[in-house]
Amino acid sequence: MGICATKNYYRIVLLGNVGSGKTTFCKQIVDAYLGGFSKSMKLEFRKHIQANILHRMVAMVGFEEMEDTLISDAEFEKNFRILQEATVADFEYTDEENFTYVQEVLDAAIFVGQHDTVQNICNALFLSAPWDFTYFRDIRRIFQKHYEPSREDIFTCRKPTTGSCEYIIRHLHVSRQGGKMIRKEVIIEVIDVGGQKSERKSWEKQIELADAILYLVSMTDYAGKEGGVQDYYSYLSDNNKCNLKYTQELFKENFLVPKTRYVPIILLETKVDLFKKMIEENSPAMRDCFPEYKGPEGDFESASAFLSAQIKKKIMDQVKRKRQHILATKLDRMPILRQNLTSMGNFVMTFNQIWDKVIYALNDVKQIELIGERGQNSKSSVHEHLMLKKKALRNHRASVSDPTVGPGTPKRKMNFRRSITILTGATFRGSGTASVEELISGNNSLSIPMAKRNSVQGIVRSRSYHWN
Ligand SMILES: Nc1nc2c(ncn2[C@@H]2O[C@H](COP(=O)(O)OP(=O)(O)OP(=O)(O)O)[C@@H](O)[C@H]2O)c(=O)[nH]1
């Protein structure tokens, strides 16, 4: 019998390179399981979206066309300076009451954003970082006085994660066993962490506490080449590396750390929508990035199969060389899923499919290890490992206190609402708490009534919550 048969509480950690879609995955969770985005969250997103656009516009100053226009067009130059000042002053330029930029900045943003020079730069860079440039196609709507972000805007909004963030959901898992429909309620704690180098220090600790890892890889990373458009994007996003070589290395590093050994990994390839478009338009062509690619150009299926193999290749080469058969089998049987995380489809169904794979991988990793151990005639280190993990998780839960409420928070209580609001960079005071036991026993509702959420008072800026 698998370890999943008796357990109904799981902790899943999302790992992956910067920009691979971890937070976007969590937004889908908020949307599908936690009552959607409240008015206050939308206001936070509005700030980020508008600030993102202003920063992107100002960063374009390095382009030759931009410099030329600034010299030749006095009206453009005047408006551009207003934006430069606004980005430096940041929130001083916002009108607290209406929570938006002052009229002068709004007008300047529309003027500059709709100018041909800016639009041309955006079009040229669009596929390299669509999340940054989509908004430029809609600049008038976004900079109107009472703009409220749509669901699509929220899913496109990019804000690198700092610290970690937990989302606790109740999922009714529906599966088929021997022609029978099985329903099982599970409580799942999904952990979002940052992918930037400075944030990755917490990963090992997260792996230690995780039942499974959902490892995200952006399929568009295939296009990352030195000197290409990706370099411009890297420049915009704190010099973070987004190319496939780097993604492969990072995955290898995490797959091979001893703490990952007994933890099942599910590979989630994201941005499949963009990848499909890039492949079909040969922008760039697969062979330009991988001379060894033998498949037909413009063919999505063979390009994605090749890419999945590439992601695993480095690790496979190493574990085979070192004759680490158990790891090789684990890698070989690792479930792979592809997803467009910005899709507005039914995420509960998508999550159900992901959960199928998690359950499969949980059982499979244990089987692989047991078979390996039998071969080596050793004691059950799998059992030992599971006991250690249980203990680590118990200690962790006992030590978690809630930073939004301050010292004296009752131990073993988890603040699930905090997790939702941190998504926007803000935290609400006075949100409710529930112990894991309460959640499991169903004594506490996970969905937060809309009226209650909107009435929460006071917003605290927070860099979210860190490990001690
Ligand atoms: N088109 C498309 N865009 C996506 C997809 N997944 C993520 N994105 C976009 O990619 C950008 C980065 O996604 P995030 O979810 O912030 O990435 P992250 O992994 O949380 O990044 P860090 O917090 O910096 O580690 C966002 O603007 C998303 O809109 C996808 O499947 N399709």
Ligand SMILES: [Mg+2]
């Ligand atoms: Mg993130």
